[in-house]
Amino acid sequence: MASLAPGGVLGELAAVVLFCLAVMYLWFRHRYSYWSSRGVEGPKPVFPFGNIRDVLTRKTQFFQPYTDNYFRYKHLPYVGMYTFNRPVLSINDLDVAKLVLIKDFEYFQAHGIFSGGTGDPLAGHLFNMHGKEWKDLRAKMSPTFTSGKLKTLYPLVNNIADDAVKYIDLLYSNGEPINFSELYAKYTMEIIGSVGFGIECNGFKNPNSEFYRRGHEYFEPKSMYWTFVRALAFIAPDFYKKLGIKRISNEILNFFFDLVRQTVDYRQNNDYKRNDFMQTLIELKNGQVVDEKGKVNYVHGFPFSMTDVTANAMLYMFAGYETSATTGNFAVYELALNPHIQQKARQEINRVLAKYNGEYTFEAQNEMEYINMILDETMRKYPPMRALFRRCTREYKVPNTDLTIEKGTMVFLPVQAYQMDPEIFPEPEKFDPERFSKENKAKLHPCQWMPFGEGPRMCLGLRQGYIQSKMALVKILPKYELRINEKSPVPMKIKASSYACAADGDVWINLKEIRHQAEAADFSCSKAIFVRVGPAVVEADLAQRTRRVPLRPNARAPPKRGHGPNV
C-alpha cells in the first residue's frame, strides 16, 4: 500500500503538488504586479482567479467586474485588471476607447477569442477571426447585409412575425399571461433557422423542435463542465488551445454539421436557390460572390470549405440570436412599464400602416423611426453585449501617456457602464427614447453608445438586428396593450449565467386586446390611435387583426418556407 510517510509514493506526490502550487503562486504574485509596475491602478487580484472569481462561481455575470470597476475608478482613463494571471486593460475614457476601436484599430484587430482548429470547428467564423483572414471574409460577406439583400430576406422575417402573433393569439385566448422571454427566444430561433440555415424549425408549434433545443443548448450549456470550458476558451485562449479539448459537445457539433450538409446537398442536387444567408455561404464555397443585383463575381485564392460554411452559419446563430431576442424582450418590458411611450409607438405604427394600406412592407417598417428610437434606448439600458473586447495585435503606446500596451494584452470596453453613467446619459434609469431622436443621436460621442460595437469590427448584421427585434413588436402593438405581470421582476436583474445581457427572471406580460378605437383612445395619453388618412382597407385590416380568433395548435399546416430538413 502506498504510504504517506516521508519517502512514500503519496508523500512524494504531495510534495511535488505542493511545490508546483508554490511555484504557481509565486508566478501569479509576480504577474499581479504587471499593472502596478506600469503605473496603472486597479482592483486587487485574488489568487488564482485575478478579478473574476465571482464570474467563475456564477455569482455575477461575465462582464460585471468591468462594469463595477468602471464606476469605482471613473476618475482614471483606464483600469488594470486580471483574468487568472492574464492582464486585461479596461478602458474608462471615451477618447481612449475611440483610439482603440476606430483611430488606431490596426493595433487592435482581434476579438481575442480562441477560434478554429481541432478543438473547435464550429468557431472558425468571422467574429473569431482576425488579420487578413478576417478582412477577406468580412469583405466577402458584407454584400449579404446591404439594404437590397435585406429586402429580399425580409419576407422570411415578416412571415415568422405573423406566426409569433398567431402564437400570442393562442395563449391570449387561453387567458394566460405571456412569457415574452420565451416568445422572443422562439421567434428569433425561427428566424435564425430560416434565414441562417434555410430550414423551418417550427418552434412555435413544436416545443421539442431539435433545432430549437440544440440551439438553446449551444447558448446555455446544461452542465458546469461546458460552462467552464467555454469560459476558459474566452478568458485564456492560449491555455485552452494547449488543452486541445472541444468547446461544444459532439451531439451539438454533429447535429449542426449534418443539418448544413443536408441543406447544401439538397440545394445543389436540385439546383435550388433561396434568398438567405445560407445561399451566400454556398456561393462562397463555390468560389462566387453574388452582388445585390444578382451579378456573379468569381473569387480566386479564397478556399471556403463545408466546415467554413457550417461555422459561418453558426455565426448567424452566435451573433444574431441572443442579441435580437434580448433586445425585443427588454423593449417589451420597458413598454409595459411606460404606457405613454407604448402608446406613442402604437400611434406611429398605425400612422405608417395607414400610409401603406395596412401592409407591413419593408419600406413601412423602415419608416417606423420611433420604434427604432425605442430599440436604441432599450440597447442603451440593456446592451446585449455588455462590453466590447479586443486583443492588442501590435505593441501600442497610448498617446499623451506613459503607457505602452503590449502585444497580446486584452482590452475591454465596458459599454453598459458608459451607457448607464449619469454623467454621460443623465437619469440613466429613466427609459427615454427621445435621447435617440435624429438630432440627439447626431450629437453623441462615437463611443458613448455602442450596442453594435464601433469601428471596422462593428456589427455586420446591424440592420438585420433592427428588423428582427422590430417585426414582432410592430405586429403586436396595434393589436394588444402590454401590461407588466407581477411575475416580472422590477427592476430587472441581469442573469449571471448568461454571456449576453439577459433578464434574470422572465418578462411576463398581461395582454389586453385593443378591440375598438375608443378603447385604445382611453388608454391613450394624447390623440386617437388610428389616423384616418388611409383607404377603407386599413380599417378593414385593423378590424381583421383585432378580431379575437381562438386558435388551436396545428389548426392549419404552416406555410413551407425553407427547403431542406424540418427539425
Ligand code: HEM
Ligand atoms: C440587436 C441585434 C444585434 C446586436 C445588438 C449586435 C451586436 C453586436 C456586437 C456588439 C458586435 C461586436 C462588435 C465589436 O466588437 O465592435 C457584433 C458583431 C457582429 N455581429 Fe451583431 N448584433 C446584432 C445582430 C446581429 C445579426 C442579426 C447578425 C447577423 C448575422 C449579426 C452579425 C454580426 C457579425 C458578423 C459580427 C462580427 C463582425 C466582425 O467581427 O467583423 N449581428 N454584433
